[in-house]
Amino acid sequence: MPFRWARGMKFSSLPEPVGSTPAAQSGMKDEIFKKPGSGKTPFEFNAQVAAVFDDMVARSVPFYKEVLQMSAELAREFYQPGTEIFDLGCSTGALAGNLLREFGDAAFSYTGIDNSADMIGRATAGFEAAAPRIRFRQGDITETEFTNASVVVSNYTFQFLRPLARQALLRKIFAALKHDGCLVLSEKCLEDSADVSRVFADRYHALKERNGYSKLEIAEKRDALENVLIPFRVNENIEMLREAGFNPVSIFFKAYNFASFLAVKS
Numbered sequence: 001m002p003f004r005w006a007r008g009m010k011f012s013s014l015p016e017p018v019g020s021t022p023a024a025q026s027g028m029k030d031e032i033f034k035k036p037g038s039g040k041t042p043f044e045f046n047a048q049v050a051a052v053f054d055d056m057v058a059r060s061v062p063f064y065k066e067v068l069q070m071s072a073e074l075a076r077e078f079y080q081p082g083t084e085i086f087d088l089g090c091s092t093g094a095l096a097g098n099l100l101r102e103f104g105d106a107a108f109s110y111t112g113i114d115n116s117a118d119m120i121g122r123a124t125a126g127f128e129a130a131a132p133r134i135r136f137r138q139g140d141i142t143e144t145e146f147t148n149a150s151v152v153v154s155n156y157t158f159q160f161l162r163p164l165a166r167q168a169l170l171r172k173i174f175a176a177l178k179h180d181g182c183l184v185l186s187e188k189c190l191e192d193s194a195d196v197s198r199v200f201a202d203r204y205h206a207l208k209e210r211n212g213y214s215k216l217e218i219a220e221k222r223d224a225l226e227n228v229l230i231p232f233r234v235n236e237n238i239e240m241l242r243e244a245g246f247n248p249v250s251i252f253f254k255a256y257n258f259a260s261f262l263a264v265k266s
């Protein structure tokens with residue numbers, strides 16, 4: 001059963017943020033790539049993926065729970081009253097749980113946007129009773145408008161956008177942000193050195209094995225993600241953020257081929 005936020009529920013009774021308990025929200029285990037050949041079809045955020053997404057992301061992204069928590073803490077730090085926190089590529093809305101916990105009784109407003117109807121359906125159902133502080137809408141983040149933002153979070157989503165669309169979206173985010181607002185961006189990345197990238201990718205696959213995925217599942221998913229998830233180098237991401245106007249740009253978390261950036265509009 002997905003977690004449901006009930007009116008009157010105490011913040012202390014919120015479940016652990018997704019990631020600490022695999023499959024905490026949907027309760028379903030990711031077994032999508034167990035069959036040989038299952039990775040032949042390009043990866044999509046469809047109903048099948050949405051149903052197991054919480055387990056998939058918790059077992060596939062290193063330190064996912066901590067990155068969500070740090071994203072929520074940074075959101076609290078940079079949030080300006082009367083403005084909006086946007087979560088671009090929100091999936092099932094896991095960040096909203098961390099924000100509710102982090103803000104406690106303090107006022108804030110959050111909008112999660114995702115173009116997958118299945119993800120938005122699950123997010124909306126999970127946080128129904130947290131409205132109006134928490135809202136979700138279906139839309140393409142490269143096309144939809146967002147204004148009055150002091151915080152924008154986009155975790156593990158730019159990597160799925162067409163490379164050419166990324167810079168334009170960063171400019172749009174920069175324009176939408178208030179002064180002293182911030183963007184929190186997390187991405188799967190490459191290194192400048194191809195050799196180090198290879199070592200990091202190997203270590204990452206070992207981490208997935210420790211999290212219960214078989215070699216076959218790892219290989220099939222890698223096939224499905226070919227030309228769907230296109231990582232930029234760490235330094236390319238930093239250059240792109242600077243080019244859009246952000247300054248300072250800092251890395252607040254890094255583990256092998258995953259990096260999280262804090263970019264401020266000062």
Ligand SMILES: C[S@@+](CC[C@H](N)C(=O)[O-])C[C@H]1O[C@@H](n2cnc3c(N)ncnc32)[C@H](O)[C@@H]1O
Nearest residue numbers: 045089090091114115116140141155156157160
């Ligand atoms: C890896 S998931 C993001 C995980 C989520 N941010 C989290 O921390 O749990 C990527 C999400 O981006 C969404 N997405 C991809 N391209 C998009 C686009 N152009 N517009 C809106 N959402 C998009 C997908 O549907 C998917 O839910």
